[in-house]
Amino acid sequence: MSLFLNQLINGLHVGSIYALIALGYTMVYGIVKLINFAHGDIIMVGAYTAVIALATLGWSAPFALLAAIVICVLFGVLIERIAYKPLRSSPRISSLITAIGVSMLLQNAALIIFGAQPQPFPTIVNIAPIRFNSIQISFITLLTVSVSIILMVTLQGFISSSKAGKAMRAASEDYTTAQLMGINVNTTITLTFAIGCALAGIGSFLFCMAYPAVSPTMGSLPGLKAFIAAVLGGIGIIPGAMLGGFVMGVAESLTKAYISTTMSDAVVYGILIIVLLAKPTGLLGKTTSEKV
Amino acid sequence: MLKLQEIDLFYGAIQALRSISFHVQPGEIVSLIGANGAGKSSILNAISAIHPISSGEILFENHSINKLPPFRLVEMGLSQVPEGRRVFSKMSVLENLEMGAFTRNDSLEIQKDMEMVFAHFPRLKERKKQLAGTLSGGEQQMLAMGRAIMSRPKLLMMDEPSMGLSPLLVQEIFDIISEINQDGITILLVEQNAQMALSLAHRAYVLETGRIIKSGTGQALMQDEDVRKAYLGG
Numbered sequence A: 001m002s003l004f005l006n007q008l009i010n011g012l013h014v015g016s017i018y019a020l021i022a023l024g025y026t027m028v029y030g031i032v033k034l035i036n037f038a039h040g041d042i043i044m045v046g047a048y049t050a051v052i053a054l055a056t057l058g059w060s061a062p063f064a065l066l067a068a069i070v071i072c073v074l075f076g077v078l079i080e081r082i083a084y085k086p087l088r089s090s091p092r093i094s095s096l097i098t099a100i101g102v103s104m105l106l107q108n109a110a111l112i113i114f115g116a117q118p119q120p121f122p123t124i125v126n127i128a129p130i131r132f133n134s135i136q137i138s139f140i141t142l143l144t145v146s147v148s149i150i151l152m153v154t155l156q157g158f159i160s161s162s163k164a165g166k167a168m169r170a171a172s173e174d175y176t177t178a179q180l181m182g183i184n185v186n187t188t189i190t191l192t193f194a195i196g197c198a199l200a201g202i203g204s205f206l207f208c209m210a211y212p213a214v215s216p217t218m219g220s221l222p223g224l225k226a227f228i229a230a231v232l233g234g235i236g237i238i239p240g241a242m243l244g245g246f247v248m249g250v251a252e253s254l255t256k257a258y259i260s261t262t263m264s265d266a267v268v269y270g271i272l273i274i275v276l277l278a279k280p281t282g283l284l285g286k287t288t289s290e291k292v
Numbered sequence B: 001m002l003k004l005q006e007i008d009l010f011y012g013a014i015q016a017l018r019s020i021s022f023h024v025q026p027g028e029i030v031s032l033i034g035a036n037g038a039g040k041s042s043i044l045n046a047i048s049a050i051h052p053i054s055s056g057e058i059l060f061e062n063h064s065i066n067k068l069p070p071f072r073l074v075e076m077g078l079s080q081v082p083e084g085r086r087v088f089s090k091m092s093v094l095e096n097l098e099m100g101a102f103t104r105n106d107s108l109e110i111q112k113d114m115e116m117v118f119a120h121f122p123r124l125k126e127r128k129k130q131l132a133g134t135l136s137g138g139e140q141q142m143l144a145m146g147r148a149i150m151s152r153p154k155l156l157m158m159d160e161p162s163m164g165l166s167p168l169l170v171q172e173i174f175d176i177i178s179e180i181n182q183d184g185i186t187i188l189l190v191e192q193n194a195q196m197a198l199s200l201a202h203r204a205y206v207l208e209t210g211r212i213i214k215s216g217t218g219q220a221l222m223q224d225e226d227v228r229k230a231y232l233g234g
């Protein structure tokens, strides 16, 4: 029982990081219908930024986090402007291939600049885990899960009630009609990339606190898992990304504990395949047809 | 108020509009009628800058608007009710109206205009919180019109507001268009229902395969032999 609870807590920990990253995939897909394959590499960009700020410049953790967020947002917005915007009216496949290209560019640029050798992420907090009998929760876990939940609630509030959030929903549903409302869709798209990358920046920092090795390809795996989480929950649906992230994290950690550590990826992909076979639009995706 | 000069518009290699010229004066209701595929929606989308024109000039209140992005045009007072209503189906009636007022920041006045929209369309008021996708076709048309009015347009363009509605509802919609016009909003109306469109319009243009082939007052075109044959069933 305590093994189960401990693993469940671990699952929520990684799951909340997947969820933060998945939000970036799903928000961008919602509005420009693009799977931004470079999103995972934004995690790597954030991680190197934080390492430089912490280790090289000797900044304190909050400033390093802020630097990671700012640089991630900058990268995300620039990538959209330079690589994706010119292709907005081209066939979907062109921007998809471009996204893969941007991902490779970022990884290889990092390889040239920083080398292949993983760099250690400095230890920031050294607080003893909290124990209830045989269950223990590390401070990092507590921090990660609560920060993620606060961010998700805030984001949900922003999307549902603010003017800019409503514009994002309108543009996701009907790009042309959003323009007819006087919504500047370019601004809305920039904002979407910025929010997604800010969340990735925070996610990257939390990820590095748990897995303190920074390397050029470190973003690929969490990026891929977060993408799967977004699809699992229903791509384009914001609560879906959150749910998908947690489901993925918990499934992965329970598989590692009870089945096999090497099988966890297979199980995760298996869940994805089963869910998509049963419900092609994802866990929270709607299958009802709309009135025309 | 609005003036189009020799507009050409292409979709790839297909030319949809050929040297379209017409104008709308302040306070008028001007109708564009024509068969399916004549290019009516293309004209509205050219004016709203949804699709670029390849040559010609569009003037709004004596300013060239050719190169302006769509949102600037809404700010200037040009609003469109698109073909097929296109309400935001996953948003509530209230949120749809708020989107109509997107370019405005005067929240008190927005509130007043919302009441004014509800006065025109009482049925929307009862359904404020309902998701727009669950409204009936007629209610969606009312919402699309209300939403466009929320931007306080000087010129309101409507693309086939009567499409798919029962005769009774068509009459209601046309009465409201007339009311909106009397409130001081100039109207450019695209319609297949030529009977209604011509009886309502001060002036009208007839479109055939991307060209304007006739123009005149609504009354005159209703008497026109060719127009009667082609669009009014004899």
Ligand SMILES: Nc1ncnc2c1ncn2[C@@H]1O[C@H](COP(=O)(O)OP(=O)(O)OP(=O)(O)O)[C@@H](O)[C@H]1O
Pocket: B011, B014, B016, B034, B035, B036, B037, B038, B039, B040, B041, B042, B043, B083, B192
């Ligand atoms: N996005 C597009 N791509 C290619 N061709 C298009 C596109 N939109 C319209 N067309 C073509 O342009 C011509 C004019 O279309 P348009 O929609 O303006 O006609 P319409 O008069 O509004 O017709 P309807 O009464 O059926 O709405 C048609 O031949 C149509 O097939």
Ligand SMILES: [Mg+2]
Pocket: B040, B041, B042, B083, B159
């Ligand atoms: Mg049309």
